[in-house]
Every structure is written in C-alpha cells, then in structure tokens.
Amino acid sequence: xxKQNRFRVITDEEASRYKFTxxxxxxxxxxxxxxxxxxxxKNNPDMDFPSYDQNDLANGCPMKKxxxxxxGRKRVADGIGDHFKINTRHNFEIExxxxxxxxxxxxxxxxxTGQGKNYFVEKTLLPYIRELNLKKxxxxxxxxxxxxxxxxxxxxxxxxxxxxxxxEQETIYSYGDCVDVISYQSILNRVDDLxxxxxxxxxxxxxxxxxxxxxxxxxxxxxxxxGEILAAIVSIFSDAIRIYMTATPYECMNYxxxxxxxxxxxxxQGIFYxxxxxxxxxxxxxxxxxxxxxxxxxxxxxxRWLIFxxxxxxxxxxxxxxxxxxxxxxxxxxxxxxxLKGKVFTVNAKSKYNRKFQNMLLAExxxxxxxxxxxxxxxxxGVSFRGINNIVVSDISKDKCLQMVGRGRVxxxxxxxxxxxxxxxEEEMENKIVDLMEKKNAYHNYNLAYDRSWENRNYNxxxxxxxxxxxxxxxxxxxxxxxxxxxxxxPTRVLPNQIARSLVExxxxxxxxxxxxxxxxxxxxxxxxxxYLEYQLSWFGKxxxxxxxxxxxxxxxxEKELIKFLESYVNTEKAIFEDVQNKFSQEFTELHxxxxxxxxxxxxxxxxxxxxNTILKKHKMNYAIESHREKSGDKxxxxxxxxxxxxxxxxxx
Numbered sequence: 001x002x003k004q005n006r007f008r009v010i011t012d013e014e015a016s017r018y019k020f021t022x023x024x025x026x027x028x029x030x031x032x033x034x035x036x037x038x039x040x041x042k043n044n045p046d047m048d049f050p051s052y053d054q055n056d057l058a059n060g061c062p063m064k065k066x067x068x069x070x071x072g073r074k075r076v077a078d079g080i081g082d083h084f085k086i087n088t089r090h091n092f093e094i095e096x097x098x099x100x101x102x103x104x105x106x107x108x109x110x111x112x113t114g115q116g117k118n119y120f121v122e123k124t125l126l127p128y129i130r131e132l133n134l135k136k137x138x139x140x141x142x143x144x145x146x147x148x149x150x151x152x153x154x155x156x157x158x159x160x161x162x163x164x165x166x167x168e169q170e171t172i173y174s175y176g177d178c179v180d181v182i183s184y185q186s187i188l189n190r191v192d193d194l195x196x197x198x199x200x201x202x203x204x205x206x207x208x209x210x211x212x213x214x215x216x217x218x219x220x221x222x223x224x225x226x227g228e229i230l231a232a233i234v235s236i237f238s239d240a241i242r243i244y245m246t247a248t249p250y251e252c253m254n255y256x257x258x259x260x261x262x263x264x265x266x267x268x269q270g271i272f273y274x275x276x277x278x279x280x281x282x283x284x285x286x287x288x289x290x291x292x293x294x295x296x297x298x299x300x301x302x303x304r305w306l307i308f309x310x311x312x313x314x315x316x317x318x319x320x321x322x323x324x325x326x327x328x329x330x331x332x333x334x335x336x337x338x339x340l341k342g343k344v345f346t347v348n349a350k351s352k353y354n355r356k357f358q359n360m361l362l363a364e365x366x367x368x369x370x371x372x373x374x375x376x377x378x379x380x381x382g383v384s385f386r387g388i389n390n391i392v393v394s395d396i397s398k399d400k401c402l403q404m405v406g407r408g409r410v411x412x413x414x415x416x417x418x419x420x421x422x423x424x425x426e427e428e429m430e431n432k433i434v435d436l437m438e439k440k441n442a443y444h445n446y447n448l449a450y451d452r453s454w455e456n457r458n459y460n461x462x463x464x465x466x467x468x469x470x471x472x473x474x475x476x477x478x479x480x481x482x483x484x485x486x487x488x489x490x491p492t493r494v495l496p497n498q499i500a501r502s503l504v505e506x507x508x509x510x511x512x513x514x515x516x517x518x519x520x521x522x523x524x525x526x527x528x529x530x531x532y533l534e535y536q537l538s539w540f541g542k543x544x545x546x547x548x549x550x551x552x553x554x555x556x557x558x559e560k561e562l563i564k565f566l567e568s569y570v571n572t573e574k575a576i577f578e579d580v581q582n583k584f585s586q587e588f589t590e591l592h593x594x595x596x597x598x599x600x601x602x603x604x605x606x607x608x609x610x611x612x613n614t615i616l617k618k619h620k621m622n623y624a625i626e627s628h629r630e631k632s633g634d635k636x637x638x639x640x641x642x643x644x645x646x647x648x649x650x651x652x653x
Contacts, residue, residue: 001098001105002067003270011204016307026607031063032277033250043534044544050518052535053510062250063256066108066272073276076109076116080273084125084207086241088136092201094241101241106260106267108213110249111275113384113406114344117245121209127207129178133560139203142179142563143240145233147215180205184215187229194236210236213244214399217252221439222499225487227499231257234263241653245279247406248399255499258467273382279540283418286533288551294394296550297322297372298340299595302388310395313345315374322372343375347375358383364409384409392420396511397433398539400491402636405540421536423551425528427514436511439504441467446496470494501506558560558594566623569640575628576638581609584638588612618644 037080101524111117121144129142157446164526170188172182182190198204202405211232220226234242234521244256261265267314287293288437290309299306299617309315322340341342345366351357360367364384373385377400389490394400400473408417469480484494514532521531548557565587569576576584585606592607592615599607599615607615609625629636 001096001102001268003099017328017490031274033061035065035541039134039538039541039543040535043538044531052513052532060250062254063272063274065254067105068274070274071111071273072643073115073278075121075641076111076273076275079111079275082107084241085128086132086206088132088138088206092136092140093239094206101271102268103239103241104266106242106256106270107241108249108253108256108270108272109243109542110247110272111245112247112277114409117273118211121211121245125209126179132206133178139177140206141177141192141203142207143205143237144181144209144211144611145184146181146553147184149218165246170464184226184229185221185223186623191232191236198236198239200618204588205240207243208233208240209243211245212403213246213256214248214252214403216255216315217499217503218397218403220401220497220503222482224481224483224497224500226496227255227497228495230259230499231263234259237414238264239533247400248439252392255502259304265339266537277541279405279542281365281413281416282405282538282540282542283416283548284537284542284637285418285420285548285550285557286423287392287420288423288425290314291321292550294321295595295597298391299558299593299597300595303371304366304385304387305390305392306379306385306388306408307374307392308371308394309374311376312348312376315348315376316535318374319346321342325628330367343369343371345370345373347373347379349376365600367523379407380394383407385412388417390418390420394422394599398536401536402539419540421533422551423533423549426518429511429518429529433508433511433515436504436508438479439483439500440508442479445469445483446494450493491602561590561619562591562595566621567638570595570623570642573639576640577635578637581638584605587611 009446033093055170068080082100087098089095094103096104101107103503109117109120122141126142129140132138133140135261137497150488172180172186172193187194194205216230242260244253246252253270255272259271309317309318322344323342345356346376347357351432356367360370360373366373366385383405386409391405391408393404395401397403405417405419410417445461445465445468448461450462469484480494482488484496487493517531530544537544547560568574585608589606596615596619599611612625615621616625622643624641626639626641627636628639
C-alpha cells in the first residue's frame with residue numbers, strides 16, 4: 001500500500017504559501033481547484049466566496065480523502081514510478097502490506113490530455129504484465145473499460161493496428177495475450193462472464209483500468225445505469241487493482257470512493273496521482289451565438305475546426321449556416337465567396353457506423369476533405385484529433401468543457417489552439433433550471449410511488465407515476481428512460497440512478513445562484529453572463545480580455561487587426577509611395593481574407609487600390625484609399641483616410 005505522512009508540522013514559511021487554511025495538510029501549494037478559485041476571487045474581490053456552489057469545499061478540500069502523490073508536469077509513467085510493480089503469492093493472489101499498489105487501495109490518475117495516461121497503460125503496464133506472466137507461468141490480463149465506441153476504437157487501434165472490425169457494443173475485444181477492451185455499457189450484460197473470469201486465478205484480470213472515469217457522472221443524466229455499472233466494477237473486480245483515469249476527477253471521485261467503500265468495505269484511502277494542468281497553449285475567445293462565428297470559420301483558410309453542440313438538430317442547423325452563401329450577396333460575391341459545401345461533417349451517435357468517421361478516428365486526424373467537424377458529446381471523452389486549430393464549446397459544465405478541449409491534441413510546445421467558449425445569458429440559465437426541476441420532480445414522483453412512508457391509501461401514486469412516465473406523452477417517456485432503469489431482477493420495477501439524483505440536487509442551487517448573480521449584476525453590463533464567463537475562464541487559468549469578446553465588440557480579433565492596420569496609416573498620415581504599395585496591398589489582402597470572403601478568384605493576386613475601396617465600402621468600414629501627388633515633384637502616393645459611410649449614405653438618400 002502507498003502511504004503518506006500527512007501530519008508533519010509545517011513551518012511558518014510553508015504555511016504562508018497555502019491559499020486556504022484547509023490546504024495545510026496537503027502536499028501541494030496550489031492545485032487547480034485552488035488556482036481557479038483564487039483567480040476568480042482576484043477578478044471579483046466583492047464575492048463572498050469564490051464558487052457558485054455553496055457546498056463546494058464547505059467541508060474542506062475533497063483531496064483530504066486521498067494519499068496524494070504530487071507529479072507536477074511529469075509524464076504519467078515518470079510520476080507513478082514503480083508503484084505498479086506488484087508481486088503475486090504462490091496462490092496467485094496479489095501480495096499485500098507492500099509499498100506497491102494493492103486491490104484494497106483504489107488508484108486515481110488525474111492528468112490532462114496528452115500527459116501519457118494511455119501511454120503508461122500501453123507501453124509500461126502491459127509489457128510488465130507479459131513479464132509477470134512469463135515469470136509466474138500465468139495468463140493474467142489487464143481489462144480496459146472505455147466509454148464511447150469512438151474512444152474504444154482508438155484504444156484498440158493503438159494496442160493492435162486494426163483497419164476493419166465489427167464494432168458490436170457487447171463484445172469483449174482481446175488484443176495480444178494480456179489485454180481486453182470493453183465498454184462501460186457492456187458491463188451489466190457480461191456480469192456472469194466477468195465473474196467466471198475472475199474465478200480463474202491464473203487467467204483473471206489483475207488490473208482493471210477505468211479509462212475516462214468521469215463517465216460515472218458525465219453520463220449519469222442520460223444513462224440511468226452508471227451507478228449500477230460502477231457498483232458492478234467494484235464488486236466483480238475486488239481482487240484486482242482498480243485504476244480510475246481522467247483529466248476531470250473532481251466531480252466523479254467522491255462517488256467512486258463512496259461506491260468503493262460501500263461494495264468493498266476493506267478498501268483503504270485511495271492513492272491519487274496529481275498531474276498539473278497547463279492550458280498555456282490556448283488562445284481563448286468568447287461568443288454568444290454561432291452566427292457570430294460564421295465569417296471567422298468560413299474565412300479561416302486551411303484551419304481545422306472542432307465544434308461541440310450537444311443537440312443533433314443544432315448540429316445540422318450550424319452545418320447549413322456554414323455551407324450556405326448569403327442569398328443577399330451579388331452574383332459576383334457568390335461566385336468568389338469561399339464555400340464550405342462538402343467540407344463540414346456532423347457526428348452523432350449513429351456516426352459510429354460511418355466509415356469516413358471511423359477512418360478519421362483511427363488516423364486521429366480529419367481527412368483531407370473535412371475542414372469542420374461538428375459533434376455531439378459522442379466524442380467528448382478520450383478521443384484525440386491532431387492538427388486542430390480551433391475548438392468551439394457550448395456547454396455550461398466545467399468537466400464537459402475540459403473534456404471537449406482535450407479532444408484537440410497538441411504535440412509541440414509551439415502548437416496553439418484557439419478556444420471559443422460560449423457566454424451564457426439569463427434565459428439560457430432559466431432553461432437549464434427548468435430542465436433540472438423536471439428531473440427533480442420526476443424523482444419526487446418516484447418517491448411517492450415506491451416509498452411507502454409517503455403512502456396515501458386513498459390514492460395510487462404508483463399508477464400515477466407509471467401513467468405519466470411510461471404510458472403517456474412521448475416526451476415524458478423520453479425523459480424517463482434516461483432517469484430510471486428497469487430492475488434486472490424485477491423488470492416491472494423502475495430504479496433511479498442515485499448518482500444522477502445526487503447531481504440534480506447539487507446543480508439546482510448552483511444554477512440558481514448563477515442566475516441570481518446575473519440578475520443582480522447584468523444591468524450594469526453590456527451583455528449578460530459576465531461574472532460567470534470569468535468563472536469559466538478560470539478553468540483554463542485565463543483572465544477576461546474585452547479584445548477577445550466577440551459578443552461585446554461584434555468583431556472578431558482578425559477584424560480588429562485589419563482595422564488596427566488601417567488606423568496605423570490614418571493616425572500617422574503615412575504616405576504610401578509606389579515602392580511600398582505592393583507591400584500594403586499584400587498586408588491588406590492577407591488581413592482581409594482572414595475576416596471576409598475572398599474577393600478575387602485568383603488566390604495569388606493582391607487587391608489593388610480600386611478593389612480595396614470597393615471592399616471598404618461594401619463592408620461599411622469607415623476608411624478609403626485616396627491618390628495624391630507631391631506638391632513639389634511628380635511622385636504620386638496613396639493615403640488612408642477616414643470616411644463616414646453612414647453619413648454618405650444619408651446624403652445620397
């Protein structure tokens with residue numbers, strides 16, 4: 001078992017480094033929880049406590065439940081060292097009372113995407129199991145449990161170079177002699193098989209890796225079985241070392257430890273490998289509606305876009321927006337406008353059967369014909385894409401946003417990704433609360449139906465519950481199938497997902513606090529949701545900058561750069577002589593084409609003076625290029641001047 005002396009006396013100098021008093025027994029000076037809260041507090045000093053969740057950290061830091069190992073920015077294999085190198089007794093049981101991992105001590109690995117979680121499993125743990133099997137004459141294995149089909153495809157491809165396969169959900173895939181891969185959704189249908197496997201001591205699963213372990217909470221709102229799946233994993237594999245890997249552990253880890261102790265009372269304080277996050281590679285901008293992003297996306301050249309929208313209808317709507325040329329445009333503009341027709345690909349649950357999508361998953365890159373991939377949450381877990389330049393997220397959940405950002409993989413220190421994060425307003429927050437209250441009411445109706453302490457003998461609550469959620473309106477059933485699972489031993493009885501129920505109770509007051517804060521402060525602001533946006537930015541260690549706010553300015557950063565370029569000539573009254581006119585045209589053309597559709601079918605040609613003036617007039621930009629001649633001499637030059645377009649239009653009327 002990995003142990004830690006957590007009760008040493010710290011010096012005054014050490015104590016001064018801590019941000020909260022309850023951190024004084026922690027091995028770290030600033031974990032991301034503290035960093036986020038302190039950044040939000042710094043930007044909003046009038047806040048009573050830097051969190052919208054009043055219960056968050058109320059009982060101290062949740063990390064006190066773990067033996068923590070500070071790993072900083074190391075690779076995962078380096079941070080773990082040789083802790084995983086277990087040994088087995090003559091009866092093939094894992095040795096206990098060691099300084100290594102043991103079944104009674106669950107292992108948590110919290111590391112950002114790209115720090116080597118999967119590399120550790122595939123390149124360090126699997127070779128070790130092969131070596132252990134050779135030494136002990138056993139056939140023991142590692143079981144990797146993944147979430148989405150898409151993620152499992154990439155795991156399987158890394159373990160074994162596969163090009164074609166059946167992706168049937170219920171299958172356990174074996175690769176080589178010491179690793180199997182299965183989906184979380186398959187567990188409950190394979191309970192007897194897995195129990196039988198564990199009874200064979202020489203060929204059982206000795207390590208069980210729960211990849212993307214936030215599945216138990218992130219999927220709880222639409223998969224009513226996540227709690228039951230977690231319970232099955234802990235109980236079936238109580239004699240194996242259970243490893244929970246995720247980049248977003250803070251929501252799920254309390255539930256995992258609760259189930260660990262409930263179904264495996266002998267479990268000890270879990271060991272937590274804490275790898276520090278780094279989002280310095282992100283350039284963050286903020287938007288309110290997708291329409292504001294259209295010109296930016298269409299005119300971004302060869303850049304690749306990964307856009308997350310957790311609604312299939314909205315995915316298709318944005319696809320149509322990006323592929324449609326403005327009908328008000330002139331025929332010339334329509335001809336010259338860059339088209340995304342055929343370059344936008346949408347992904348939903350059915351896309352797992354699409355060959356094009358599977359090929360992109362296996363290559364971990366978009367294909368040559370895809371510029372924009374719009375996806376639901378079907379790929380917000382674990383899947384990796386390289387070569388991504390821009391990511392757009394539109395979810396209010398911190399964990400989901402961090403997971404979405406993690407889908408864009410950077411390989412070099414110089415790689416950058418522009419993140420567009422959605423700013424929420426009061427109406428959207430009200431809709432979130434209404435949705436949560438519907439779920440809360442459903443759980444309340446369930447209590448009335450099946451908790452006999454609520455029983456009124458003159459009223460049949462169970463009949464009312466079943467009529468509403470199973471025999472009545474289509475939308476009631478659509479909600480119910482995500483909230484309640486059919487009992488496996490009693491198929492006529494429905495059961496709530498206790499994890500989802502707990503999350504609803506947590507989120508309702510949190511979102512109400514966010515809404516109250518919006519109503520209290522938004523009257524003084526240009527747009528709604530400013531304070532919450534700053535909280536969102538703290539997840540990535542970023543501070544609000546109006547220059548990056550597309551909602552407020554109405555212009556993108558690229559458009560501002562074009563305006564700044566023109567302003568530099570206006571303010572200095574700089575003359576543009578013939579020898580630098582080509583350079584001016586080139587710079588204007590490059591800046592323009594990042595913002596607006598290309599105005600010349602010849603992509604190599606730079607815009608000349610007449611074309612530039614046409615462009616400036618078309619986009620109602622208050623500038624013009626004039627030609628002048630020197631008073632003494634024959635030299636001519638251009639000059640950028642201000643031009644009030646709105647005033648000119650009024651005069652013409």
